[in-house]
Amino acid sequence: xxxxxxxxxxxxxxxxxxxxxxxxxxxxxxxxxxxxxxxxxxxxxxxxxxxxxxxxxxxxxxxxxxxxxxxxxxxxxxxxxxxxxxxxxxxxxxxxxxxxxxxxxxxxxxxxxxxxxxxxxxxxxxxxxxxxxxxxxxxxxxxxxxxxxxxxxxxxxxxxxxxxxxxxxxxxxxxxxxxxxxxxxxxxxxxxxxxxxxxxxxxxxxxxxxxxxxxxxxxxxxxxxxxxxxxxxxxxxxxxxxxxxxxxxxxxxxxxxxxxxxxxxxxxxxxxxxxxxxxxxxxxxxxxxxxxxxxxxxxxxxxxxxxxxxxxxxxxxxxxxxxxxxxxxxxxxxxxxxxxxxxxxxxxxxxxxxxxxxxxxxxxxxxxxxxxxxxxxxxxxxxxxxx
Amino acid sequence: xxxxxxxxxxxxxxxxxxxxxxxxxxxxxxxxxxxxxxxxxxxxxxxxxxxxxxxxxxxxxxxxxxxxxxxxxxxxxxxxxxxxxxxxxxxxxxxxxxxxxxxxxxxxxxxxxxxxxxxxxxxxxxxxxxxxxxxxxxxxxxxxxxxxxxxxxxxxxxxxxxxxxxxxxxxxxxxxxxxxxxxxxxxxxxxxxxxxxxxxxxxxxxxxxxxxxxxxxxxxxxxxxxxxxxxxxxxxxxxxxxxxxxxxxxxxxxxxxxxxxxxxxxxxxxxxxxxxxxxxxxxxxxxxxxxxxxxxxxxxxxxxxxxxxxxxxxxxxxxxxxxxxxxxxxxxxxxxxxxxxxxxxxxxxxxxxxxxxxxxxxxxxxxxxxxxxxxxxxxxxxxxxxxxxxxxxxxxxxxxxxxxxxxx
Numbered sequence: 001x002x003x004x005x006x007x008x009x010x011x012x013x014x015x016x017x018x019x020x021x022x023x024x025x026x027x028x029x030x031x032x033x034x035x036x037x038x039x040x041x042x043x044x045x046x047x048x049x050x051x052x053x054x055x056x057x058x059x060x061x062x063x064x065x066x067x068x069x070x071x072x073x074x075x076x077x078x079x080x081x082x083x084x085x086x087x088x089x090x091x092x093x094x095x096x097x098x099x100x101x102x103x104x105x106x107x108x109x110x111x112x113x114x115x116x117x118x119x120x121x122x123x124x125x126x127x128x129x130x131x132x133x134x135x136x137x138x139x140x141x142x143x144x145x146x147x148x149x150x151x152x153x154x155x156x157x158x159x160x161x162x163x164x165x166x167x168x169x170x171x172x173x174x175x176x177x178x179x180x181x182x183x184x185x186x187x188x189x190x191x192x193x194x195x196x197x198x199x200x201x202x203x204x205x206x207x208x209x210x211x212x213x214x215x216x217x218x219x220x221x222x223x224x225x226x227x228x229x230x231x232x233x234x235x236x237x238x239x240x241x242x243x244x245x246x247x248x249x250x251x252x253x254x255x256x257x258x259x260x261x262x263x264x265x266x267x268x269x270x271x272x273x274x275x276x277x278x279x280x281x282x283x284x285x286x287x288x289x290x291x292x293x294x295x296x297x298x299x300x301x302x303x304x305x306x307x308x309x310x311x312x313x314x315x316x317x318x319x320x321x322x323x324x325x326x327x328x329x330x331x332x333x334x335x336x337x338x339x340x341x342x343x344x345x346x347x348x349x350x351x352x353x354x355x356x357x358x359x360x361x362x363x364x365x366x367x368x369x370x371x372x373x374x375x376x377x378x379x380x381x382x383x384x385x386x387x
Numbered sequence: 388x389x390x391x392x393x394x395x396x397x398x399x400x401x402x403x404x405x406x407x408x409x410x411x412x413x414x415x416x417x418x419x420x421x422x423x424x425x426x427x428x429x430x431x432x433x434x435x436x437x438x439x440x441x442x443x444x445x446x447x448x449x450x451x452x453x454x455x456x457x458x459x460x461x462x463x464x465x466x467x468x469x470x471x472x473x474x475x476x477x478x479x480x481x482x483x484x485x486x487x488x489x490x491x492x493x494x495x496x497x498x499x500x501x502x503x504x505x506x507x508x509x510x511x512x513x514x515x516x517x518x519x520x521x522x523x524x525x526x527x528x529x530x531x532x533x534x535x536x537x538x539x540x541x542x543x544x545x546x547x548x549x550x551x552x553x554x555x556x557x558x559x560x561x562x563x564x565x566x567x568x569x570x571x572x573x574x575x576x577x578x579x580x581x582x583x584x585x586x587x588x589x590x591x592x593x594x595x596x597x598x599x600x601x602x603x604x605x606x607x608x609x610x611x612x613x614x615x616x617x618x619x620x621x622x623x624x625x626x627x628x629x630x631x632x633x634x635x636x637x638x639x640x641x642x643x644x645x646x647x648x649x650x651x652x653x654x655x656x657x658x659x660x661x662x663x664x665x666x667x668x669x670x671x672x673x674x675x676x677x678x679x680x681x682x683x684x685x686x687x688x689x690x691x692x693x694x695x696x697x698x699x700x701x702x703x704x705x706x707x708x709x710x711x712x713x714x715x716x717x718x719x720x721x722x723x724x725x726x727x728x729x730x731x732x733x734x735x736x737x738x739x740x741x742x743x744x745x746x747x748x749x750x751x752x753x754x755x756x757x758x759x760x761x762x763x764x765x766x767x768x769x770x771x772x773x774x775x776x777x778x779x780x781x782x783x784x785x786x787x788x789x790x791x792x793x794x795x
Contacts, residue, residue, distance in 0.1 A: 044532035163413045167435070167776065245526055246598055254421045254524050255780045352598045353526025355777045356435055 017132045021112050029277035032341055034074040039345040049073040081270035089160075089263055096159035101264070101271035104152030107145045108278035114141045115285050116206045118330035119295055119303060120322040127213065127304060129206035130326060138205040139191070142286055143184055146241070149279060150176040153243075153250050153260045156272070160263035168259030171356055172250035175240055178363040179247075183237035185371035186230045189378035190223050190290055205286065209294030213302030221300070222293040229374040231291040233367055238283045240363065243276060245348040249356050284340035285333065292336050295329035303329050408433055417446045421524050421780035424790035428767070428779065437779060440771035442764055447794035455754035459720025460486050460560050463754070468554040470758065471792040473516050474509035474735045476545070479558035481732035484639055485741035486560045489728040490721070492692055496683040498562050499641040504575060504678045505548070505557060506640075506732075507671040511582070512541045513735035514622075514664045514671075517787035521661060522593065524784035525602045533589040540578055547571060560721045561696035562688030572679045579672045579679075586672075590665050603657035607770045607782035610655060617769070618762040621737025623786055626663045627655035633733035644681075645674045657785035664787070695721040720749020736760050736789060756795055760788035 008016070034049070041048025049070035057063050057072070066072060088094060116131035116138075135141055150173060157169015194211045195201045212222055224231045240247040251259030258264075261272050288294060296302045301309075303325065311319040318324060354362070416427035425446035431439040451470070455463045467482040468475035480502045487494060515534040522530030542552040547568055549555040557563055593599045609619065614627035624631055632649040634642040650666035652659030689696050697716045698709040725747040731740030737759025744753040763786055770782055 040528070044529050045536065046532060163411060248526075252526065252777065254526060255777045257420060349529050350592070351527065351596060352522070352593070352602060353777075354598055355602055355775055357775060358598075358601055 017113065021109050021132065025109060025112055025278050025281065026274065028281055029274045030074055030078060032277045032280065033077075033273065034070050035338075035341070036345050036348075038070055039342065040349045043346070043349045052076050078270075081267050084266045086267060087265045091161045092263060093159040093161060096155050097263075098268070100152050100156035100159060101268045101275070102152075103155055104149060104272050104275035105278075107148040107152075108275040108282065110145045111142050111282045112278065114138055114145075114205075115282055116209070116289065116294075117285070117333060118326050119206070119209070120326040120329070127210060127302075129204075129209070130330070131206065134204070134206065137203050138207075139187060139203050139286070139290075142205075142282070143180070146279065146282070147176070147180055149275070152272075152275070156264065157250075157260040160260070162263050164257045165260050165262045168250045168252075168256050168262070171256075172243070172260060175247065175249050175356075175359055175363070178360060179237040179240035179367070182233050182363060182367040182371045183241060185368070185375050186233035186237065187290060188375050189227055189230050189382070192379060192382050193223075193226075205289045205294075209289055209296070212293045212299075213296045213304070222291060222296075224291040224293075225299060227291070227374075227378065229370065230378075231287075233371045233374065234287060234291065236367060237363075238287060239344070239347070240359065242279045242283050242344075244280070244344055246351050246354050247359055248353060249359055252353055252356075254353070280341055280344060281337060284337045284344070287340055288333060288336035292340070294336075295333045297332055303332070410438060415779065417443075421783060423520060423783060423788060425794075426764070426783070426788070426790055428771070430771070430779070432776060435776045437771050437774050437776060440768055440779070442767045444761075444764065444790070445794050447790045449795065451795040452754055452756055455751055457750070459749040460723065460751065461716075461721060463751075464558055465554060465556045467558075468556055469791055470756065470795055471513065471734060471736055471739065471760070471789045472553070473789055474506075474513040475553065475555045476505040476509040476549075476557055477513075477732065477734045478739060479555060480506050480640065481730070481734060481739045482741055483558035483560055484732060485728060485730035485743055486721075486723070487689070488730050489726060489743055489745055490560070490692070490695055490723050492561050492689045492695065494562070494640070494689055495686045496641065497685045498687045498689070500678050500682055501563055501567060501687060502558070502640050503642065503645070504572070504675050505545075505555075507674045507678075508541055508544065508575070510671045510735045511668050512538050512545075514668050514787075515541075517664055517735075517784075518589070518661070521781075521784035521787065524780040525599060527593060527596075527599065530589055530592050533585070533592070537582055537585055537589075540582075544571070544575060544578060547574075559688075559697070561692055566687045572682050575675060576679045579676050583669065583672055586665070586668055593661065594665070600658060602777075602781050603661060603785060605654070606657045606774065606778050607785055608654060608656045609766060609770060613766065613769065614655065617766040619737070619766060620759045620762065621734065622660055622663045622667060623737065623763050625650060626652035626659040628653055633731060633738055639730070639732060642674075645677045647671075647674050657781055660785040660787070695723075722749055723747065723751075731757060734759060736787065736792065737763060739792070758792040758795055760790070760793040761795075764788055764793055 006013075038048045050068045050073075052070070052073040052075075053063060053067040054072060063072075088097070113132040114135050116129040116134065118130040119127045120130065153172035153176070154169045157165045157167075157172065160166070190208060191203060194208050208223070239245075243250055249259075250256075251261060253259070256262070261269055264272065293299060297306050307319045307325055307328065311317065411432045413430050413432055414427060415430055416422035417425040422428065427443040427446065429441040429443055430437050449469075451466050454466060464479055464482065467478040470478045483502075484494075515538050519531035519534035519538075522528065522534070545555055546552045548571060549557045549564065609617075609623070609627045611628045614624050614629060619627070620631070628651055630649050630651045633639070634647075635649055647670045648666075650663045650670070652663050693712055694715070697703075697713050702709040703713045704710075723745045725745055727742070727744050729740060729742045731738040738757065739759055740757030742753075742755040742757070743751050746752045767782075767786075771779055774782060
């Protein structure tokens with residue numbers, strides 16, 4: 001199967017990978033949007049969407065459970081976005097207005113390709129990461145491509161030719177650029193630690209996970225435990241980068257009506273939100289890979305050890321099958337990603353929203369000095385430790 | 388772009404010679420998520436900073452005062468529902484007391500107690516909405532849903548009492564439309580029992596939240612002098628440090644019998660206004676529980692006013708005398724003496740006043756409404772200047788106005 005795939009011409013491979021990204025991220029993003037509604041409903045002690053059930057499916061056993069989970073509502077919403085009228089207001093710059101949602105989608109989906117989403121055990125228990133494009137510059141590629149997403153907000157705000165979106169676009173440009181800085185500085189210590197002297201330098205995310213799965217106290221501990229400040233700064237910056245409340249300045253609906261997407265509707269509007277959720281998924285995945293040990297179940301228990309232990313316990317050779325390892329690693333990582341997204345939602349529905357200047361002040365006056373101090377401290381610490 | 392705003396050659400310079408940015412004129416409302424109805428703010432923005440804010444009102448003007456001149460006193464009660472539509476019971480009561488003052492009617496204690504209970508329930512309901520809407524304005528959605536859960540319970544009680552959840556029209560000149568249902572006061576008491584812990588839980592989402600404090604403390608500061616000068620009333624006035632509460636200062640409907648505190652703020656900012664409203668809800672619950680505990684028996688309508696108060700329905704259907712009396716009141720209206728009266732009650736939003744000029748008969752010659760929201764909004768051009776765009780919604784939320792009352 002794998003050989004067959006690699007036997008295909010490269011463009012066909014790329015096409016299949018692209019389809020895989022869309023086929024995986026779209027449903028997860030959609031599921032996240034429903035999870036958002038359900039989580040906020042639980043937090044607000046109400047039921048959330050639980051009414052939609054197409055009569056033609058009502059006879060299927062279990063359809064009622066899906067109804068209570070809002071799955072049909074999700075499909076109805078998706079269908080609505082696709083089929084409702086596409087408004088194109090007269091006063092907008094039509095080219096850029098149409099382009100903006102696309103520009104939002106492209107970086108969001110491109111970053112997915114370089115994020116390793118699992119691993120399987122190769123010969124000799126070697127962990128081989130699964131990624132659509134296992135590039136060596138991993139994290140750099142994520143940052144580089146993800147930061148392009150800001151153009152969509154600016155473009156949308158500007159092309160809408162309307163005052164509220166314009167303000168949203170201005171806020172977006174300033175906010176996203178400010179927080180990118182702290183975000184990158186926050187992950188630098190991780191890579192300083194990972195790239196010990198004597199090893200080939202790499203920015204690969206898989207390498208970070210591998211480092212966190214090494215036996216021994218320092219190696220087995222997640223970076224969340226050994227670098228809490230980095231993790232905190234990264235998490236906060238992630239909120240800002242993905243426009244999540246309390247940092248959702250570009251679309252803060254209380255004062256800017258809808259922010260950059262005020263003039264959007266139907267499918268174009270929904271594309272912004274698929275992009276937002278895709279960004280959230282990628283951001284959470286990067287957070288899980290960098291700080292939560294990736295596909296290692298617990299600190300100190302790597303994937304190989306977990307499966308080896310299970311094999312030892314039950315005596316089933318099945319545990320060592322690459323497919324099982326791959327699926328287990330994907331499940332563990334996905335669980336962590338979803339848990340991180342849940343925290344995103346939890347915070348969104350609990351705290352109020354910052355004001356724009358407070359967001360900027362927090363970014364430049366608190367997070368940036370903190371991440372610089374953190375970087376310096378770890379640089380010195382790592383130099384002393386590894387000498 | 389007009390020539391005088393062209394950048395950079397002829398850019399406007401301020402007094403100190405710095406180039407001022409081009410200002411953006413932006414219209415907030417009348418259809419905007421945070422203007423609480425149909426308020427429109429015509430603003431001039433310098434970047435994100437508001438340099439000028441002009442409230443434009445009147446989008447909900449219905450001519451209530453003129454309408455009042457064309458109908459009998461009782462027929463106007465439903466219109467009072469639609470003044471501060473978040474506290475119709477309190478409006479009903481204020482209007483009824485004003486007319487009763489004109490007629491110099493004695494209101495029996497049971498009716499007074501019913502009115503106090505309903506008015507305080509309306510206050511809780513209105514403040515809950517104010518709190519929830521304020522929460523949304525600063526981005527705390529959950530507070531809104533929590534407070535609406537409690538409001539729903541209040542609405543159930545209103546429905547049981549008056550037959551309507553929203554537009555209650557409960558008062559009649561000289562009394563109320565009907566007596567409280569069996570066991571209703573007990574359910575009101577039970578509501579208060581469970582409401583207080585829920586209120587604490589809801590407020591705890593905001594009171595110590597750093598983001599909320601950052602968004603409200605020091606925002607929209609109204610000094611004591613300004614508050615008095617602009618005629619602010621209600622929680623907005625008290626948050627600025629003026630302990631004026633008509634329930635204490637000019638008691639009506641038997642408020643003097645109840646023991647309650649008047650919370651007063653110190654700084655007059657949005658956070659103080661929030662705290663004052665929170666405390667007022669606790670005090671309202673306290674009043675309700677006292678009123679329920681000593682709920683008097685007796686009549687729930689003024690007695691001996693045969694030309695004002697309609698007779699009991701069963702008597703209307705059996706006795707000629709009462710039938711005629713009822714017919715006269717319904718067709719001609721309650722007969723008032725000639726004269727003028729002004730009465731204001733402490734409504735959730737502030738002092739709601741009715742000035743009534745009567746030339747005798749069943750229809751007012753002139754009825755003027757002093758709407759607290761109208762006066763409270765008058766300070767907007769002052770407090771909004773220098774605030775950030777996002778502060779405007781925080782200020783509007785903290786002032787807690789209702790356009791139905793402002794535009795009337």
